[in-house]
Amino acid sequence: MSEKREILVVEDDTALLPMITYNLEKNGFLVKEATNGEEALLLIKEEIPSLAIIDWMIPAPSGLEVCRILRKKKETSKLPIIILSAKGEEEDKVRGLNTGADDYITKPFSPTELMARINSLLRRSTSSSEEIIEFKDISINLNEHKVYRKNKKIHLGPTEYKLLKHFLENPGRVYSREQLLDSVWGHGIYVESRTVDTHIRRLRKAMNVPGTKNFIRTVRAAGYSIDID
Amino acid sequence: MSEKREILVVEDDTALLPMITYNLEKNGFLVKEATNGEEALLLIKEEIPSLAIIDWMIPAPSGLEVCRILRKKKETSKLPIIILSAKGEEEDKVRGLNTGADDYITKPFSPTELMARINSLLRRSTSSSEEIIEFKDISINLNEHKVYRKNKKIHLGPTEYKLLKHFLENPGRVYSREQLLDSVWGHGIYVESRTVDTHIRRLRKAMNVPGTKNFIRTVRAAGYSIDID
DNA sequence: GTTAAATGTCACAAATCTGTAACAAAACTA
DNA sequence: TAGTTTTGTTACAGATTTGTGACATTTAAC
Numbered sequence: 463m464s465e466k467r468e469i470l471v472v473e474d475d476t477a478l479l480p481m482i483t484y485n486l487e488k489n490g491f492l493v494k495e496a497t498n499g500e501e502a503l504l505l506i507k508e509e510i511p512s513l514a515i516i517d518w519m520i521p522a523p524s525g526l527e528v529c530r531i532l533r534k535k536k537e538t539s540k541l542p543i544i545i546l547s548a549k550g551e552e553e554d555k556v557r558g559l560n561t562g563a564d565d566y567i568t569k570p571f572s573p574t575e576l577m578a579r580i581n582s583l584l585r586r587s588t589s590s591s592e593e594i595i596e597f598k599d600i601s602i603n604l605n606e607h608k609v610y611r612k613n614k615k616i617h618l619g620p621t622e623y624k625l626l627k628h629f630l631e632n633p634g635r636v637y638s639r640e641q642l643l644d645s646v647w648g649h650g651i652y653v654e655s656r657t658v659d660t661h662i663r664r665l666r667k668a669m670n671v672p673g674t675k676n677f678i679r680t681v682r683a684a685g686y687s688i689d690i691d
Numbered sequence: 692m693s694e695k696r697e698i699l700v701v702e703d704d705t706a707l708l709p710m711i712t713y714n715l716e717k718n719g720f721l722v723k724e725a726t727n728g729e730e731a732l733l734l735i736k737e738e739i740p741s742l743a744i745i746d747w748m749i750p751a752p753s754g755l756e757v758c759r760i761l762r763k764k765k766e767t768s769k770l771p772i773i774i775l776s777a778k779g780e781e782e783d784k785v786r787g788l789n790t791g792a793d794d795y796i797t798k799p800f801s802p803t804e805l806m807a808r809i810n811s812l813l814r815r816s817t818s819s820s821e822e823i824i825e826f827k828d829i830s831i832n833l834n835e836h837k838v839y840r841k842n843k844k845i846h847l848g849p850t851e852y853k854l855l856k857h858f859l860e861n862p863g864r865v866y867s868r869e870q871l872l873d874s875v876w877g878h879g880i881y882v883e884s885r886t887v888d889t890h891i892r893r894l895r896k897a898m899n900v901p902g903t904k905n906f907i908r909t910v911r912a913a914g915y916s917i918d919i920d
Numbered sequence: 921g922t923t924a925a926a927t928g929t930c931a932c933a934a935a936t937c938t939g940t941a942a943c944a945a946a947a948c949t950a
Numbered sequence: 951t952a953g954t955t956t957t958g959t960t961a962c963a964g965a966t967t968t969g970t971g972a973c974a975t976t977t978a979a980c
């Protein structure tokens with residue numbers, strides 16, 4: 463599949479963590495690791511993953527607390543979470559308490575089981591009208607507002623994001639600055655047409671991953687377009 | 692575009708090919724089959740399909756090479772292409788998309804998945820209305836502001852572009868320098884009428900692809916026109 | 921309230937285009 | 951053919967358009 467899937471694993475057991483990571487990466491996931499709750503929250507603030515696997519017993523804010531915090535924030539309120547717990551620990555409590563976790567797994571568990579749970583959750587969370595635009599080595603996940611080039615994540619400001627999206631909806635088509643102002647900035651909003659240049663510049667810069675070349679063509683006296691050659 | 696839904700399948704696996712064909716036909720497509728790259732190119736030259744499904748590992752020119760060749764030709768530069776690959780490595784995928792493939796499917800795949808990808812691509816490719824002016828070996832894509840002669844891309848400055856476009860809108864018609872100044876440069880803009888000569892010269896030069904001859908006729912004491920003979 | 925991120929403008933540099941003039945070549949005229 | 955007119959060709963300086971980095975202001979995040 464062409465879909466970008468990123469998973470955060472929060473686990474303080476230094477023997478278990480690499481194992482989980484290994485299995486996830488083998489299955490094509492991009493993995494971020496944290497060993498305590500604080501670290502986890504930082505990473506999530508930075509970038510919201512597609513799914514989080516959190517151990518119940520971690521230092522600092524516990525898995526449960528992390529869970530609660532995540533649920534409170536709008537951005538992460540729907541983030542699929544899997545809680546890991548040791549057998550005999552407070553299994554029922556985890557399940558019974560309404561922590562907001564979407565699933566929980568009892569240690570020890572098999573890689574197969576883990577993958578099954580993950581896939582199940584992801585299917586559920588992304589099945590609702592997943593929209594991805596791809597063009598050459600660029601891809602945009604419209605649901606998550608994430609942009610990738612050559613499988614590397616790109617951070618774009620809102621305007622650059624809209625610009626790129628607009629270009630990709632008609633690859634190759636040339637848009638004048640006025641047209642772009644109209645469709646990206648919005649009808650009736652007046653800004654200098656040269657502002658477009660600056661944002662084009664920013665978009666180019668942001669998308670400039672090593673090993674790629676400028677993908678926006680400028681058509682003198684006409685405007686800009688995606689380079690489709 | 693018409694509702695002619697024709698798909699070319701290039702696959703050397705004699706077990707897989709009939710399966711794909713069967714599924715496509717069941718969905719109302721007209722299927723053409725090829726088992727190697729050469730055959731595929733011949734079929735495409737004969738008749739450009741609405742979409743091509745090409746296996747990565749085929750004899751003669753590989754899937755990617757075929758892809759590249761198709762992208763270079765103007766007639767097929769926008770033909771939607773799906774690459775099939777047995778290796779599921781990320782690297783291959785990137786390479787596939789870089790080469791110009793529009794989508795990429797890893798074997799094994801389900802008929803459902805295949806159909807989903809096909810429909811998605813067809814929807815995309817038929818939605819953008821193309822404005823193209825063609826005359827002999829010259830063609831202008833108005834949306835993309837691109838000019839070709841003998842399938843070679845030509846770079847023109849703004850004035851030359853407008854000049855050419857103006858000529859092609861009435862092939863054969865003779866325009867005086869004054870008329871050209873009026874319609875290409877614009878009403879009320881005063882420049883020496885001999886400026887037209889210079890731009891005609893530049894246009895001729897730019898369009899002078901090897902194996903072609905001067906396509907602008909000068910009509911002494913009257914003006915210029917496209918040569919329609 | 922402090923920090924950070926995003927936005928719109930501007931000024932200057934770099935790239936490209938344009939109009940002209942001057943001369944060469946070709947076409948026409950007598 | 952010589953002379954005249956028209957067009958081809960080239961070079962170049964000035965004009966336009968675009969690239970780029972910096973800055974102040976606004977907006978959002980925490």
